[in-house]
Amino acid sequence: MKPPKPSHPIRLVRTGVAVAVLAAIGAGVAFGTDAGTLCAWCPLGFAQTSLASREFHAAVLAPLVAVIAAAALLGRAFCSWGCPSGLVKKRGASRARSSATKRGGQDSKGGCASQGKSCSASAAHPLPSIALIAAVLLASLIVGFPVFCLFCPIGLVFGLMFAIFRSLTVYQPSWDLVIFPLMLIIELRLFGSWCSRICPLGAAASLIARISPFKLKTKANLGTCRIDSSCHACSEACPESLEPPSIVVGSDETCTLCLECAQACPHRSLAVGISPRRAEKEERMTESTE
Amino acid sequence: MAGLSRRGFLVSAGVLAGLVASGGVANALAEDKAVLRPPGAQSERGFLARCMRCQKCVSVCHARVIQPLSIAESIKGASTPTLDFSRNYCDFCAEENGGRPRCSEVCPTKALLPQSGKATVNGIAVVNERSCIAWDWKGCTACVDKCPQDAIALDEQGRPLVDDALCDGCGLCELICPSSSLRSYGGGRSEAKGIVVVAKERERA
Numbered sequence: 001m002k003p004p005k006p007s008h009p010i011r012l013v014r015t016g017v018a019v020a021v022l023a024a025i026g027a028g029v030a031f032g033t034d035a036g037t038l039c040a041w042c043p044l045g046f047a048q049t050s051l052a053s054r055e056f057h058a059a060v061l062a063p064l065v066a067v068i069a070a071a072a073l074l075g076r077a078f079c080s081w082g083c084p085s086g087l088v089k090k091r092g093a094s095r096a097r098s099s100a101t102k103r104g105g106q107d108s109k110g111g112c113a114s115q116g117k118s119c120s121a122s123a124a125h126p127l128p129s130i131a132l133i134a135a136v137l138l139a140s141l142i143v144g145f146p147v148f149c150l151f152c153p154i155g156l157v158f159g160l161m162f163a164i165f166r167s168l169t170v171y172q173p174s175w176d177l178v179i180f181p182l183m184l185i186i187e188l189r190l191f192g193s194w195c196s197r198i199c200p201l202g203a204a205a206s207l208i209a210r211i212s213p214f215k216l217k218t219k220a221n222l223g224t225c226r227i228d229s230s231c232h233a234c235s236e237a238c239p240e241s242l243e244p245p246s247i248v249v250g251s252d253e254t255c256t257l258c259l260e261c262a263q264a265c266p267h268r269s270l271a272v273g274i275s276p277r278r279a280e281k282e283e284r285m286t287e288s289t290e
Numbered sequence: 291m292a293g294l295s296r297r298g299f300l301v302s303a304g305v306l307a308g309l310v311a312s313g314g315v316a317n318a319l320a321e322d323k324a325v326l327r328p329p330g331a332q333s334e335r336g337f338l339a340r341c342m343r344c345q346k347c348v349s350v351c352h353a354r355v356i357q358p359l360s361i362a363e364s365i366k367g368a369s370t371p372t373l374d375f376s377r378n379y380c381d382f383c384a385e386e387n388g389g390r391p392r393c394s395e396v397c398p399t400k401a402l403l404p405q406s407g408k409a410t411v412n413g414i415a416v417v418n419e420r421s422c423i424a425w426d427w428k429g430c431t432a433c434v435d436k437c438p439q440d441a442i443a444l445d446e447q448g449r450p451l452v453d454d455a456l457c458d459g460c461g462l463c464e465l466i467c468p469s470s471s472l473r474s475y476g477g478g479r480s481e482a483k484g485i486v487v488v489a490k491e492r493e494r495a
Contacts, residue, residue, distance in 0.1 A: 036346035059398035128298030143313030175362035
């Protein structure tokens with residue numbers, strides 16, 4: 001592990017966004033709106049309650065459309081920009097694992113350089129993500145209540161927020177103040193691959209990103225990118241351990257658009273943009289012929 | 291099954307096994323607990339199947355009597371809404387919304403069903419004979435005087451009796467019961483108050 005760099009402006013911005021989301025929700029609660037927490041927008045929460053109670057809830061439609069649209073446009077960007085559990089998560093937690101053991105279990109070692117031609121860095125297979133979501137839904141169907149909600153780090157952060165509210169405003173401290181942070185630390189810090197392997201929301205977002213034709217992605221200016229002279233600065237900075245080729249063309253749907261790569265790039269080659277699938281293929285073609 | 295590697299399969303199987311096991315434990319521990327729920331709640335089991343802990347009811351409650359349940363009280367019910375009458379009582383949004391509780395209106399999964407008028411019941415007030423002042427020394431008529439439903443009457447010995455048919459569990463009696471300040475007793479809420487609202491299911495059991 002390399003020592004942390006002195007300044008991480010993009011990280012500060014991301015933390016700021018996540019804190020702003022939390023603050024907005026806290027204000028919504030404090031002023032008595034009917035907004036609820038982010039959990040009110042969770043399609044998986046709706047799916048679990050529908051299966052547990054064996055009935056359909058029409059209120060799922062608005063959140064479902066909103067979440068699918070967001071994931072189609074931004075992929076897993078919520079994971080690094082909006083998810084409140086990011087405030088607890090150790091940076092680069094998933095990076096500690098070797099990149100060969102990513103979700104999908106595909107050995108991505110070597111990537112573009114070793115494979116020579118076909119630089120199809122589209123990494124993870126969709127089946128593990130589908131199996132994971134199915135497992136969560138099946139469990140709720142079996143036990144008769146939305147059981148994943150008990151463990152969901154997002155729910156735990158909001159639970160902690162309410163517990164702090166209560167101890168400050170009505171002076172009623174509860175065990176939640178101890179148990180919820182403990183669960184968050186165990187899930188996100190000790191069990192470092194939660195976000196990339198367990199979180200069914202992230203899995204769903206990458207599934208949608210995978211088939212989305214207009215997803216925002218990282219893109220390198222191939223004129224200045226030094227990937228051929230084995231510059232892997234972007235990959236080394238990537239908390240998701242993505243390989244340089246997939247960062248350069250933005251082809252990996254597990255990318256959370258955290259922009260650590262763009263910040264780390266010594267040549268300022270990386271930017272984000274929407275590239276239709278066809279153009280991306282052409283880009284890969286030109287890249288492989290170079 | 292080429293795409294579903296052994297590792298990916300193990301993770302999903304592990305998640306399924308872990309969730310079913312912990313859900314089963316939570317179910318077993320919750321078996322005979324009946325938690326006081328906001329107006330319009332279905333049976334405890336049906337409520338917990340539907341509630342996704344979105345906190346809409348908690349944030350919309352103008353009286354601030356709806357609070358997330360602590361995980362220490364119920365693992366299965368962690369962060370689901372319960373009623374707390376230590377600071378206020380439930381008026382079923384009489385002035386806010388013409389007697390239609392806002393909490394059940396905003397519930398997205400019908401864990402709370404919108405109701406109005408007589409049908410809306412939170413629970414039943416139960417006199418705690420060990421704490422009630424009127425049971426020891428007589429003379430206290432605080433709950434009898436304040437009950438909006440006139441559901442509490444005094445027996446021949448001056449002790450309060452709750453009429454189950456009239457009580458809607460609004461919690462005003464629990465809120466104003468003076469026993470905790472008249473007795474220097476440091477016990478929990480339900481011990482200190484001379485009258486508390488409990489879930490209907492618990493009262494029947």
